[in-house]
Amino acid sequence: MFTEAQPFYCPMAQTIADGSSKFIPPNGGMGSCTRARRWDDLSALDPDFVLADAVLEITTAVDRELLAATAVDLGRRLFGAAAAGFFLFDGGGTCPQVVHAKGAAAGFVEEYEHSLRRVDPVLRLVRRSGRAASARCAIAPVDWGTAAIAGHLKRWGFGDSMQGPLHGGGGRIVGTLNVVRHRDDRPFGVGDLAAFERVCRALSHALDVDVRLASAASDCALANPGGPLMRLEGRARDVGWxxxxxxxNKVIARQLGISEPTAKEHVERLRARFGAVNRTQLAACLAQHLVRPAESG
Structure with missing residues (x-):
């Protein structure tokens, strides 16, 4: 059962939970530096700005390791967490393997893995519901004092925790993002859970894109076994980027000052040149080529 929402205390995202309606009106008479400072102040207070910035950080993570590190950093900055971890399940879909973690001692993770993971009510609720959950959500208040997971958190100096699902293809859960607060900090509120859920959705999308691009790159390599990377010059290179x-195609046409049909023709020529069956596979082939021009002979 959800506990009563607590005011969000993290200075960076203060209004995510408290619903503050503070607004700094525009003022054309202010100097540019003052306007920039006011805009930064508004960004720091508005939950939509905060979450949009988080999503932008997630979408710029170009591989799984960087995505995991970005997620852990966001978990600590956005939610005032003392520690955070990014986990992906093993091939059998049962055992979470840590990809990146920060703020927790190795013993904390080892104790959890050996004696608590299989009976963790938070992880069980996340996997059953497909939604983010906190320890205070999964454990009734009357049971909190005797719950094994609560005792584990307290022994290592932590208080409330949140786990969010990372979804892969077909909606299946392929991992979790975990955050914990210091023992003396406030429990996570309903607003925290809602924001955490949105971050996890963005992470899930980024993971899915990573998997599809990796698959497309593999298909591209199979279609061109042992072949040298081809050199792109002039307009073909511009379109490729x-x-x-x-x-x-419409954006390509506008950027390069050509017609949309011409842009489409350039893309189709690239697709045929690399033997790519669709645009996603073409992007994967181009990523291998364009970021490593020195290998193109």
Whole structure:
């Protein structure tokens, strides 16, 4: 059962839980530096700004390790967490393997793995519901004092914890993002859970893109076994960079000052040149080529 929402105390995202309606009106008479400071102040207070910034950080993580490190850093900054960890399940989908963690001693993780993971009510609730949950959500207040997971957190100097699901293809849960607060800090509130859920959704999307690009790159390598990377020059290279950035034909046309049909023709020529069956596979092939031009002969 959800506990009563607590005011969010993290200075960076104070209004995520308290619903503050503070607004700094524009003022054309202010100097540019003052306007920039006021804009930064507004960004730090507005939950939509905070979460949008978090999503932008997630989308710029170009591989799984960087994504994990970004997620852990966001977990600590956005939610005032003392420690955070990014976990992916093993091939059998049962045992979470840590990809990146910060703030917790090795003994804390080892104790959890050996004696608590299989009976962790928070992880059980996350996997059953497919939604983020906190320890205070999963354990009734009357049972908190005697709960094994609560005792584990307290022994290592921690208080409340949150876990959020990381979804893969088909909606299955492939891992979790975990955050814990210091023992003397406030429990996570409903607002924290809602924001945490949105961060986990962005992470899930980024993971799915990572998997699809890796698969497409593998398909591209199979289609061109042992072949040298091809050199792209001039307009083909310009179009290639834009495809790699995710630009549509319309955006490519606008950026390069050409017609949309011409942009489409350039993309189709690239696709045929690399033997890619779709745009996603083409982007994966271009990533291998464009970021490593020295190997292109």
């Amino acid at each position: 834009l495809v790699l950035d995710g630009a549509t």
